[in-house]
Amino acid sequence: GEDVEQSLFLSVREGDSSVINCTYTDSSSTYLYWYKQEPGAGLQLLTYIFSNMDMKQDQRLTVLLNKKDKHLSLRIADTQTGDSAIYFCAGGYSSASKIIFGSGTRLSIRP
Amino acid sequence: DAGVTQSPTHLIKTRGQQVTLRCSPKSGHDTVSWYQQALGQGPQFIFQYYEEEERQRGNFPDRFSGHQFPNYSSELNVNALLLGDSALYLCASTPPTVDGQPNYGYTFGSGTRLTVV
Numbered sequence: 001g002e003d004v005e006q007s008l009f010l011s012v013r014e015g016d017s018s019v020i021n022c023t024y025t026d027s028s029s030t031y032l033y034w035y036k037q038e039p040g041a042g043l044q045l046l047t048y049i050f051s052n053m054d055m056k057q058d059q060r061l062t063v064l065l066n067k068k069d070k071h072l073s074l075r076i077a078d079t080q081t082g083d084s085a086i087y088f089c090a091g092g093y094s095s096a097s098k099i100i101f102g103s104g105t106r107l108s109i110r111p
Numbered sequence: 112d113a114g115v116t117q118s119p120t121h122l123i124k125t126r127g128q129q130v131t132l133r134c135s136p137k138s139g140h141d142t143v144s145w146y147q148q149a150l151g152q153g154p155q156f157i158f159q160y161y162e163e164e165e166r167q168r169g170n171f172p173d174r175f176s177g178h179q180f181p182n183y184s185s186e187l188n189v190n191a192l193l194l195g196d197s198a199l200y201l202c203a204s205t206p207p208t209v210d211g212q213p214n215y216g217y218t219f220g221s222g223t224r225l226t227v228v
Contacts, residue, residue: 004153033216042115042201042219043154088153092216098144098167099217101153 004102006089011108018076020105022089027070029091033099034063034074037086046074046087081109113138115220117202123226124192132187132223136204142166143185144217145177146201154201160185189225197227 003025012018024032030051035043049056049063049072056063062075072089086104116135124130136143142161146154156169160179179185183204189196203217 031216035216035219040221042221043203043217044219045216048216090153098156098159098169099154100156103151103153 004089004091004100006087006102006105008103009106009108011110012079014079014081014109014111016079018074018079018083018107020074020076020087020089020107022072022074022102024070024072024089024091024100024102026091026100027067028093029100030094031092032063032065032072033088033090033092034061035088035090035101037088037104038084043088076107079107079109083107084109115140115202115204115218117200117220117223119223120221121224121226123228126192126194126227128192129188129190130192130225132189132200132202132225134185134187134202134204134220136183136185136202137206137218140204140206140218141183142205142207143179143183144203144205145185145187146203147171148199148201148222150198157187192227194227197225199224 006022033048034046036046037043047058060077064073086106088104089102090099092099114137118133144159145157148154157171159167163179174190176188199222201222202220
């Protein structure tokens with residue numbers, strides 16, 4: 001079956017790194033995504049990784065993929081107040097196919 | 112360049128009524144997908160339209176139907192509304208694949224907040 005699980009909340013201090021974790025059950029997902037949703041807004045694609053990659057870095061964002069454990073993580077370096085949002089892990093079979101989303105992790109930043 | 116545009120932004124309907132939500136995809140995009148996001152949940156896939164036909168469908172009842180027009184815009188219709196249909200409805204569009212190169216995820220609109228009372 002298709003399922004994506006995430007922890008619900010994460011609180012970090014401004015300037016620290018945030019690590020958001022995700023596990024997925026469907027090993028046939030070829031694309032794995034991280035989306036950001038701010039209050040009252042739609043979903044913004046932050047980054048993605050192909051299932052044949054182990055790591056991808058994009059400025060302050062680092063995605064790690066452990067295919068054996070079906071574990072995906074998103075690290076945000078130097079977390080800022082503007083990073084406060086809900087982060088969704090998601091997977092899809094092909095680039096335009098349906099995307100299966102997790103329930104989201106709410107990231108809050110404390111001073 | 113406008114992104115994905117959805118209308119209306121908010122809507123209140125009574126149980127049993129019917130509703131139509133509208134989506135204009137990003138310029139150059141030809142595929143439209145609809146998602147339902149209940150409060151505190153991740154988006155759930157409803158269906159996807161390509162070349163004016165439903166290409167994929169999620170686990171939603173037949174009360175949910177859609178349409179895609181020749182200009183790629185799309186409508187989501189929900190009949191016999193239930194209280195549980197209250198949610199944020201998100202539209203997403205994707206561009207055509209070019210020469211076998213993949214596109215990377217969707218472009219989402221800001222959604223329509225539907226409240227059923």
